Amino acid sequence: MSADTLNSDEKTSTFPITEVNRVKRVPDRGRYDKKTVYEILDAALVCHIAYVIDGRPYCTPTGFWREGDHLYWHGSSASRMIRTQGKGLEVCLTVTHVDSLVMARSGFHHSINYRAAMVFGHAHIVEDKDEKLKLMDSFVDRIYPGRSKLIRQPTPQEFKATTMMSMVIETASAKIRDKHVDDEEEDYAGVPAWSALYPITQVLGAPSDCVRQLPGLSRPDDMVDFEPGAPLDQVMSKTYRRTFGSPAAD
Numbered sequence: 001m002s003a004d005t006l007n008s009d010e011k012t013s014t015f016p017i018t019e020v021n022r023v024k025r026v027p028d029r030g031r032y033d034k035k036t037v038y039e040i041l042d043a044a045l046v047c048h049i050a051y052v053i054d055g056r057p058y059c060t061p062t063g064f065w066r067e068g069d070h071l072y073w074h075g076s077s078a079s080r081m082i083r084t085q086g087k088g089l090e091v092c093l094t095v096t097h098v099d100s101l102v103m104a105r106s107g108f109h110h111s112i113n114y115r116a117a118m119v120f121g122h123a124h125i126v127e128d129k130d131e132k133l134k135l136m137d138s139f140v141d142r143i144y145p146g147r148s149k150l151i152r153q154p155t156p157q158e159f160k161a162t163t164m165m166s167m168v169i170e171t172a173s174a175k176i177r178d179k180h181v182d183d184e185e186e187d188y189a190g191v192p193a194w195s196a197l198y199p200i201t202q203v204l205g206a207p208s209d210c211v212r213q214l215p216g217l218s219r220p221d222d223m224v225d226f227e228p229g230a231p232l233d234q235v236m237s238k239t240y241r242r243t244f245g246s247p248a249a250d
Contacts, residue, residue, distance in 0.1 A: 020120055021173040031174035040117040040174055041066050042240040043233040044095040045143070049073070051091045051123075064093070065142040067244060071119065071167045072126075072135055082125070082163045091167065093119045097233055101198040105183045105191035113197075117174045121167040135164045138243070145242040146222035202232045 014033045015021060023030030031037065041047075042065075050059045064073040071093060075082040100113040126132045136159075137148035154162070181195045206228040207219070219226065225238040 015171050015173060017173075018171060021118065021171045023173055023175050026175075026177075029175045029177055031176060032172075034172075036176075037117050037119070037172045037174045038066060039237070040097065040115050041071075041095055041119070043097060043115075043237045045232070045236060047073070047093050047095050049091050049093050049123075051089050063139070065139060065240070067138070069169045071121070071169060072139070073165050074136070074139060075163055075165065076161060079163070082165065088122045088124055091121065091123050093121075093167070098200050099178070100200055102179075102181055103195050103197070104181050105187040105193045105195055109181070109183050109187075111177060111182075113177050113179070115174070115176050115178075117172060119167075119169050119172040121170045123165050123167045126164040126166050132164050133159070135166075136162065139164075141243045143236070143239060144220075144223060145239050146220060150220065204228055204230050204232060204235060 015037070017032055021032070045063060046061055047064045048059050048061050050057065052058070062073045062075065064071055066072075095117045097115040098112060099115065102109075102111040102113060104110050126135060133153075136154060140148045140151070180197050183191075183195070204226060207226070222242065225235050225242075
């Protein structure tokens with residue numbers, strides 16, 4: 001399901017606040033509208049998926065993407081994580097963007113500006129072969145718009161060795177800190193400690209062409225957003241829109 005297929009009610013909806021997704025620490029930083037949650041997810045390349053196997057907690061980093069209210073990721077068919085999650089395992093998927101370091105006049109008020117999302121649901125293996133192949137293409141196109149039409153399709157062995165996972169977003173919340181130094185009032189004049197905010201941006205470098213590149217090839221037009229120096233989260237948001245359209249809550 002693409003973002004553009006959602007009706008007007010779904011585009012403006014929020015996740016109900018429950019004991020599962022409620023932001024308890026500094027609750028005014030909590031966000032429950034889908035627009036905010038989805039924008040944080042769509043700007044990310046990697047998530048962390050937490051789950052429990054035989055009473056032991058695990059947390060696995062992996063690439064992922066969103067389509068509507070569904071999240072998708074892939075893994076090796078031999079992976080214990082994939083085999084266990086495929087049975088409908090309950091998982092918690094998280095994404096964090098670090099935006100700046102904040103140096104204050106006390107250790108308590110040193111902080112980090114960030115955008116984070118926490119999403120809950122049950123993971124399932126995508127069994128249908130046609131849907132699986134479509135998702136494998138979507139995973140490539142989510143990062144590099146239109147690229148699945150330029151590259152070869154997976155071999156039978158590659159197809160068999162890859163498992164695609166799906167999860168309906170059952171509930172979620174976001175948490176955002178976006179402020180400068182915020183000290184106790186008496187510390188501004190009473191503590192002689194230099195204080196500042198350091199912005200953090202992960203950016204693209206210049207491409208390094210494959211040494212065996214066929215002659216006459218250049219960067220595809222669909223990758224116009226891949227400019228050296230471009231912030232990665234902004235590029236990922238743009239490539240998401242190029243492939244799937246506007247975020248669901250726009």
